[in-house]
Amino acid sequence: KKLGVALVGLGSYAKNQLAVALENAKNCYLAAIVTGTPAKAEEWSKKYNLPKESVYNYQNFDEIAKNKAVDIIYVVLPNSLHPEFVIRAAKAGKHVMCEKPMANSVAECEAMIKACKDAGVQLGVGYRLHFEPFTQEVMRIGQKKEKGAVRFVQTNFGFTIGDPTQWRLKKAMAGGGPLMDVGIYCVQASRYVTGEEPLWVTAQFGPITDKERFKDVEESVSWQMQFPGGAMVNGFSSYKSNIEQLYVSTNDGWLQLSPAYSYGPLKGKTNDGDMKMPIVHHQTVMMEAICKEFLETGKFPSHIGGEEGKRDMKILMAIYEAAETGKKISLV
Ligand code: NAD
Numbered sequence: 060k061k062l063g064v065a066l067v068g069l070g071s072y073a074k075n076q077l078a079v080a081l082e083n084a085k086n087c088y089l090a091a092i093v094t095g096t097p098a099k100a101e102e103w104s105k106k107y108n109l110p111k112e113s114v115y116n117y118q119n120f121d122e123i124a125k126n127k128a129v130d131i132i133y134v135v136l137p138n139s140l141h142p143e144f145v146i147r148a149a150k151a152g153k154h155v156m157c158e159k160p161m162a163n164s165v166a167e168c169e170a171m172i173k174a175c176k177d178a179g180v181q182l183g184v185g186y187r188l189h190f191e192p193f194t195q196e197v198m199r200i201g202q203k204k205e206k207g208a209v210r211f212v213q214t215n216f217g218f219t220i221g222d223p224t225q226w227r228l229k230k231a232m233a234g235g236g237p238l239m240d241v242g243i244y245c246v247q248a249s250r251y252v253t254g255e256e257p258l259w260v261t262a263q264f265g266p267i268t269d270k271e272r273f274k275d276v277e278e279s280v281s282w283q284m285q286f287p288g289g290a291m292v293n294g295f296s297s298y299k300s301n302i303e304q305l306y307v308s309t310n311d312g313w314l315q316l317s318p319a320y321s322y323g324p325l326k327g328k329t330n331d332g333d334m335k336m337p338i339v340h341h342q343t344v345m346m347e348a349i350c351k352e353f354l355e356t357g358k359f360p361s362h363i364g365g366e367e368g369k370r371d372m373k374i375l376m377a378i379y380e381a382a383e384t385g386k387k388i389s390l391v
Contacts, residue, residue, distance in 0.1 A: 062350045063090025063128040065113075065153075067120070067144050068136035069099045072158065076322065077135060078107075080342035086350040090128040093120050120144070124151035131156055131350075133185075137226040138234050142167040149178040154359070156349070158185045160243050161368030163234030165376060168369035175365060183349060183359040184368035186247065190345040192336035193316055193325040194251070197305065200314055201252035206329070207310025209253050209290040214245040214305045216320050217279065217297030223272045227298075236276030238375055241303075242296030244320040246374050248305050249284060249292040257284040257292070257374060259389050262381035268299065282378045 064087050066073045081089040091113035092103050100114050115123055123129055132148035133156040134141055142162050148155045155175060161168050161184050175182035188194040201209050217237055226232040233239055250256065265279030272278070279297035286292070295302075305319040312330035319325060322341055327334030352360050361367075377388040 062087040062130040064131045065091035065129045067093040067134045069094045073135040076342045080346045083343040084346045137232045139232045145171045146174040149174040154181040156183045172365040181359040182365040186363045187341040187345040190348045193327045198251045202254035206312035211308040212292040215295040216241040216303045217300040220298040230275045237296040237298045245294045253286045255286045262378045
């Protein structure tokens with residue numbers, strides 16, 4: 060069986076990555092779309108041969124409950140709209156995938172988790188790197204302490220943001236700046252390399268060098284965390300620098316991914332030499348793995364579930380609190 064997936068929000072990630080994944084994947088396909096733009100409805104219907112009754116807008120979206128072709132609703136909207144659409148999807152009785160960051164607050168994550176639990180549907184967050192081979196190798200080496208315990212993690216992710224009017228620069232829609240959008244990958248990496256949860260964070264905002272763009276959200280932010288096994292983390296995220304690295308120093312060696320977080324190809328090295336891993340389309344392997352697990356067990360993989368999204372949200376909020384107050388924020 061192939062699972063039918065409905066994409067909600069047909070922006071650049073849905074169009075350039077997820078729709079491609081749904082074309083490539085063997086166990087799922089694009090079964091429906093939800094869009095506020097009639098021209099997109101027409102273009103996508105033609106391209107994907109979608110029947111009229113599988114094309115929704117944001118107002119009549121709830122009727123998707125009656126659509127038997129749809130097994131999973133995938134929410135790919137700006138961050139502030141994730142809670143509303145995940146909760147509506149759950150109420151429609153469909154399993155739900157939600158893009159990262161899961162929401163803009165811990166309370167919203169909790170409401171989303173509860174709605175899915177109450178409706179008896181699965182909830183997953185689009186953490187594509189959990190299915191990416193270089194990342195999986197880094198997780199394995201770190202968590203199994205193959206090169207000894209992790210002592211230090213240096214991680215950064217940033218890019219130069221364009222259009223000053225876009226939702227990513229509006230706090231009400233994005234929840235924050237680069238930390239919410241791409242710094243979340245660095246927070247994830249420190250957690251999946253150590254296999255632990257941080258004890259505390261300290262953080263500092265960088266200077267605003269572009270007053271036109273950064274009226275509402277941070278331009279850059281640095282943070283530090285300590286993990287229970289003794290690992291220290293230095294993180295940095297920015298909308299003004301093109302950077303993406305993960306460097307991990309362990310008791311007996313080191314590992315590095317650079318690039319570490321974008322669509323790839325990722326590149327890895329350790330103190331033993333180059334990492335040789337297959338190059339994959341991240342979103343295709345993610346969708347195939349999630350659907351395989353669901354078809355076999357009736358559940359989404361638990362490591363990308365709502366609780367995982369909520370754990371990251373707690374840390375992101377603590378980083379903001381630390382940067383705003385100058386205080387060390389405890390997470391335990
Ligand atoms: P985008 O701006 O390209 O697309 C957003 C879509 O939402 C557009 O089609 C827009 O029309 C629609 N939309 C509906 N209501 C809107 C409103 N009120 N304001 C603005 N847009 C509205 O953004 P994107 O890059 O596709 O990001 C969408 C989501 O996907 C975000 O949560 C983002 O963090 C996530 N994302 C994840 C990855 C990843 O690698 N996992 C990569 C990119 C984006």
